[in-house]
Amino acid sequence: MAGFPLKGETTPTIFEKSEPGRRGTQMTRSDVDTRPLDELVPARHLRAEPPRLPEVPESEVVRHYTELSLKNHHVDRALYPLGSCTMKYNPKVNEDTCRLEGFAGLHPFTPQASAQGALQLMYELAEMLKEIAGMDEVTLQPAAGAQGEMTGVLLMRAYHIANGEGDKRRRILFPDSAHGTNPATAAMAGFDAEEIPSNASGCVDLEALRDNLDDTVAGLMLTNPNTLGVFESDILEISRLVHEAGGLMYMDGANLNALMGVTRPGDMGYDIVHFNLHKTFSTPHGGGGPGSGPVGVKEHLAPYLPVPKVVRREDGSYGLDWDRPESFGKLHGFYGNFGVMVRAYTYMRMLGRRGIRETAEASVLNNAYLTALLKDDFDLPYGRGMHESVFSGTSLKKRTDIKTMDVAKRLLDYGFHAPTVYFPLNVPEALMTEPTETETKQELERYAAAMQSIVREAETDPELVATAPHTTPVSRLDEGRAARQLDLKWSFPEDTDA
Amino acid sequence: MSFIPHSEADRREMLDRIGVSDVRDLYDDVPEELILEGDLGIPEALSEWEAVRELNRLAGENRSLVCFAGAGQYDHHVPAAVDHLIRRSEFYTAYTPYQPEVSQGTLQVIYEFQTMVCELTGMDVANASMYDGPSAAAEAAVMSRAVTRRGRVLAARTVHPHYRKVTDTYLRGLGGKLELVPAGPDGLVDPEALSAALDGDTACFLVQYPNFFGCIEELEPIAEVVHEAGALLVVAADPVALVLLRSPGELGADIVVAEGQPFGNAPSFGGPVVGLFAARQKLVRKMPGRIVGATVDTEDRRGYVLTLQTREQQIRRAKATSNICTNQGLNALAATIHLSLLGREGLREVAESSVQNAHYAWRRLQDVDGVTPLFPDTPFAREFAIATRENSRSILERGFEAGILAGVSLSRFASLEAPDGLLLAFTEKRSREEIDRLVDVLAG
């Protein structure tokens, strides 16, 4: 069993390691002829005390954050089957290319003549994404999937306004299995977010869809394969119905890893799709981010895309076009998460046209194999998914009183991260499991064996599972207390003594 | 090259166990007519070396210049240890800390980050990061509307045009728009004009500190009139200037946002960077984004978790305070390590050196013909604007020839309603000799 180092060790905060008068790195001092600060900036503007940052030598800073790092599960340690998040291996070379001085050192307001390589990379990345999605235009600006969704619904809005239907089309539909960002985005953009029920196989219920479609609908947001991992086989009919009602089709592209090179959102009738470079295209998740959420659209939505647009000029040079009068505006301060784009571009160039398709196929193969290994141990209410399967712990809970949360916590003791749990909402006791294509057959077997072992433990020694994890740096944490007695920052002793 | 690990034998065994003969049998649910025929129209695969060569070529097409451009992104030195630590894959190959028992590293870092953001801004609570400064400002506007249940959002015209544009874009969806309050001749918000613009339906006023032109706004009187109208004061700050200036919290801000790039993050053509977001305690339940709190485990040991999750999209869905999910975690980590390495004194020195360099350049420019400070009598910190007789773009071109990025042209932003000129920014990295060369470029 792969336990964690530092079991039971608490690490004091960096503030507790501070001693007055120490410092880490020596930064450069100004070599101009200096003046007292209050001759430069009037004293009434100056703060009395600098912010209380820790005073710690470099060696101790390095040790502190190294120690903290050891408390994380991460992809380089073992399987991280967090469904919907596509925790695939992050190739190391990407981490080198994005740091090349010519990319990392580039100021966003540098003249376009001094950013030709960066602009070319962005242009070519957008071209590749267009091809993969079967779309006509791509913007790279959104910083993550949710901002891609915001781009998508603002495009819907701009489109309906241009057609004189802006006031009327106030509703955005999505299935009950949708990710929380779909309704949250629609609402944040001023739409009425309306859920429609799924049918018995977990897909869009055509009847329910028909009943909800009319000329007040701006569009449908639909993940495909959906969050159950199931391909919406009625997609052509769904698109036809939505279009017939005058609505637009939005694809949440979080699950594109299953499809790329095999089938294309544009051919399915989608008008808009967002990509998650931090899922499908191997850029690391960074402990929460950064991501990148480019958006592809069909021709009829292209005029409304955010400014600026990366263009290739007739003379073969690349530039940024700000002069787009019909654009809905701007979502990011500059051009998006460029450093993430460099990583994704590197990856896509290495995979090439065939590797991209083979990657999708292998992600489906790996999930099918893992599902075959586990299908007798957990419920599978909606069957095997494509790149991910959503298991349920309902029978286990009935039999043993052990809940999905307990299984998830016990998995940590076996050295794995847990699947996504309790999502999607239409599956009780859900264990949404996405192995990704970069895991070996042997690693999948190791994981399946761990899950089976946990089922046996639930039957023979439920207490062991119900109180897990036992080998991690901390045991189960009191989340109720965290929410009731808010402690959101370090309290300096001088503040609490007073 | 691809990253699929299976040997042919493994692959066969897997297919056998699944009970299909070909992986394409697993695509049964996809209608026949949707299956792509042939290969995608993208280039053939490259080996790792070929990819590196290609990326080097592209990087080589970009030219590094001695940077006097700021306007939200600043060229500060990042200590080597920052990058070494964020390259630990324990940090960068993890995700959002959904399972806190195996994410204490990430969680404690965010808790420390939140503490540092509060120290800088003078606020009570901070979140785990936003996409960037401008989207943080937009979220603050959306949040202010929810808190006050009012509709109008005002901003000073002297707020960075990109911050205004992004905020306006977010508001448009909600049926609103960003309304602008003009500045006085000194480049500062005129409290009387502001007062006239405020009314009982105003949710918040957005001001930048120092503002886009580098002028240090007088926040206290602004806060007074804004609060009198029952609205919230949102301050978008230069976090480096905050090291020396009185904090927005002390001066009456309700929400403070900032672009955190100057701390530990390369400019990287504008992203990924990190939006800072902080607020007063009483607003904490309306804040967007992840928030980390301290608690104890079953054995009473201190530990950290994501808290107040009922605000967020994964639980509250359409009623969430924001749609943000993935944030800028690794950039927040870089900022936290950077601030730890510099420490209290180091950061003060960086800020002060930047100010000294800016004021040295200002003094030198007094004697340069054709160049005049835009707001000659208004205090500034490390950034200031000049009006130029010569077209600012031709000055930038001359700078480019000399390997110097001579600021940001004001004429690229029509909405500023400013004369043609340049916005110049200074960091501790700029030497006297480089500043003298900048002056030569400006002198023509």
Added chain:
Amino acid sequence: MSGIPEGFQYTEEHEYVREAGAEGEFLIGITDYAQGELGDVVFVELPSPGDAFEKMEVFGTIEAVKAVSDLYSPISGEIVAVNETLDEDPALVNSDPYGEGWMIRIRLTDPSELDDLLTAEAYASLIDES
């Protein structure tokens, strides 16, 4: 079914209504079953005295660690008082839902609405089914 006080009235949304001791005034809270389903209550957002609500209108929200739920007023009326101790100690909803964990005190406008509510027995069979 034990634990469902006799003499109180109930709704399908798992609220209870009990007499508050003054003519026409009632205390409203959530049932023991409801608090059990929610788990650790961490926050209760309540209206202000003087606010008026229609029957089945949302008067507040209750938050657990990973769940949030709207609170519906079972009857129409004006808020006379709210339980301010829940601000400090929301866990009272878990430990004593029918007593210290009450939420609002309301002056009823239409006594006939009480007829629509469930008896303890009817409520017990409702939660047995689910």
